[in-house]
Amino acid sequence: MTADGRKTAPGPRGVPFLGNLPEFGKDPLAFFEQLRGRGDFVRWRFGRTNSLFIAHPETIGELLTEVERTFDQAELGIAFRTLLGDGVVVSRGADWRRKRSLVQPSVRPRQVKSYAATMAECAVDLAERWNDGQRVDIKKEMAALTQLIAVRTIFGVDTAADAEAIGRAMDVAQKEIGAEFSGIGAMLPDWVPTPGRARVKRATAVIDAEVSRIVARHRDGDSDRPDLLSRLLAAKDETGAHLSDKEIRDETVTLYIGGHETTSSTLVWAWYLLSRNPRVAEALGAELDRVLGDRDPGFDDYTELAYTQAVVKETLRLYPTVWLITAIAKEGAVLGGAPVPAGTRIWSSQWATHRDGRWFRDPLEFRPERWLTPGEGEEAEEIPEYAWYPFGGGPRVCLGTRFAMVEAVLILAVLARRFRLDVTAEEILPMPGLTLQPDREVLATVRDRPGRSRG
Template identity: 60%
Template sequence: MTRARCAPDACPLGAGCPPDARLARRTRRREPVRSLAACGGRCHHACVTATLTPGTRSGGPRRWPLLGNLPAFARDPLAFFESLRDDYGDWVPWALGPQRNILVSRPEHAGELLGAVESSFRPTELGWAFRQLLGNGVVVATGEDWRRKRALVQPAVRPRQVRSYAATMVECADALVSGWRAGQRVDVHREMAGLTQRIAVRTLFGSDAAGREAPISAAMATAQRELGAEFRGLTLFLPPWVRTPGRRRMREAVAVLDREIEHVIREHEAASAAGAERDDLLSRLLAARDETGGPLSRKELRDESITLYIGGHETTSTTLTWAWQLLSGAPAARARLTEELEGVLGGRLPAYDDYARLPWTRQVVKEALRIYPPIWLISAVATEGATLGGRAVPAGTSVWTSPWSVHRDPRWFPEPEAFRPERWDADAPHPVPEHAWFPFGGGPRACLGARFALVEAALVLAVLAQRFHLDSGSDRAGVFPGLTLQPTGPVMATLRPAGPQGGNAC
């Protein structure tokens, strides 16, 4: 093998190196690769120092005709964004098909971008699959339509309302853990997904909708899987009338969701007409009125219900899955978690007010969200006269930022691959820059359900960790960047009793 430089769109973008070599390269992202051995000796491109020194190239990666950088993006978008940052710097032009893009990787640029959406930038058109699933809900809507919908939906997920859902979160978690037995093997992702699905259905639709969990959950899983596949493939550029097997599965799943949610809405309307009071999110949406006194339409109720379901289930289930996997390899963090839960709760179940009394539990969740942010990319389109970081951005250009890439940048987070909840201590030696942590986005279009998700994750973790540690051994699940960051397969773990004996079992 001859020592030739890597092609700009080859090894640096993940084409030549196997996944474990790419991981080794990313963990050394601020160190140049000096020989073939640095890629494990298996890369068919010889990587030399000059080609991999971070930020030394200019002009962005080489683009394929018509496709731009789609092949590298579709192959491994997480590695692609990290490679752009490492190899070309904090402001990198690239292309997704014919679309001109810029990737920004500095926290201040990310914060400025998020704050400018709905002013000098507009939200990116998310495509056919997103609109099939989310309709024109608050995540998709723009302009005055978005402002109206946000004003109607936001009161339902304010802290005062989240307080009323905390008991349901704890009750569902306690029911799950009561069925666990020491030594039992479980799929952590499946357990967390089932738990957060039950919480989402009960808080959104009420306890009497429990029988609809299975069809709603199955249809939602199919829709989200197909959405992720469409977003990363050539079908992203196909017009809506083009039919593919994936789009057929998406339509079928959405039809199930529409039918089930319509049934629940009718039940709520009948209960309201009969004078019954219900304390769930859908009831609050039904009662919401805009400044003209107008309610959400039937279609808007459907769209916001699905949006809130995804926010209340999908982000939390994956966050908890990753948190358990990270805790499995961090005995000191587990011990500190057990100590805090024993000291604050003393064996009782947590309540909403305990959320503020459990700082380490919150930091475990926050660190899991740093390493595995559910929203792994964000983009917005420049309007006429847009600027960012003092630089003009041509109208029509999509500016992207990646929480995954920013969260794993050693400039902002020393040892970025390490699970260190203590980095969030009030007296931590390396303060985190503003806008360097944004797992729920930011600015005016920040995720409405962020508070709900944070409280749910912390309270559920507290309930389960009082009784068990989930020992996944040395196994580590891969990451699939779909609608959120999903494990690539089952995350198997053995249930160990909490406490000194169980905590040392790993």
């Protein structure tokens, strides 16, 4: 117990030098669940770093709203920084504020509306290629679909060759970043050359060349194109200055990396959960039939698709693709009414808090209804603020929240209106890397929904 009454529980006993790192490294999700079982504030050691795990929504809210003031975001690894340059995710302080305010207008709801048509079109193209009885690898299909949408909405490229060149290089870089994030690479000093870091450098060089070609084409041509890059080219800071070519490159790559795998993994988990919960799949189909009838959805249907939105929210609760947020305490940091020594690393995990029975009734059940206004005679589930925070919160809340929600809802609406996907595997486990990914390919059989074989 601290002087101010905050109860801090001791974590599991660690080993010399490494602290609790071996248990954390072996299974971080189970480790955080174990810490949550010990209390809302738990001390542990990440190597030599004194760490504090927090599990209570109120404290998570305090942390998120204080980032950029009494807490600093933890530094991202070298592979990340090589690829993202000085983009908004990597920067801090005044530099971060400037960048965030320059990028934000390009992902406002009004702009997302203009990307929605591309999202739906790409999903319809995929639907046209699927047939009853076909076997598909959902992980591959969703990754290819969200990649195409990202390349088109961010860079505005229409040719398959351009989309493929960028996509391939991004895939290589993203894989290495994920490997470094979850592996021993995270512990190595920046100057240590590893084969993975060399691969990131090579992929980054390809991306740089592609992006600079695309930027030059945009500068020469029509400035009124409906893509994110055009909006960034038009953006001005408070002094009237435009973003430099290097800044444009860093922000477009950041938006791509921030948005691609997070959204595609969310969709894979949604299909997996729908396949295991036929009652929910049926309720989803019923909403799509009622709202859309025989047509494909557009942006204007988003608000009406309340159950589809709830399916996405509930998927993000059980499988939060960003599963960990960590920050470092600065002088004057306070959590739960008690001071936190400067340098302490704070850890919170969406995985642990989203599955806490104190905030969610039957926490392991996939029940989208918990997000809807209850019907007659049903009791509303009171979900505290920050008990669900898949997009973070506070000043650094995800810039792509609206983009991601609209994209996931439209893709599900296009595909689930026509098909059911029967996932073959009994149980698929989450693998925590940069995002929470299924631990293997997710094979499924496509089944036409009765009476809905073609749109």
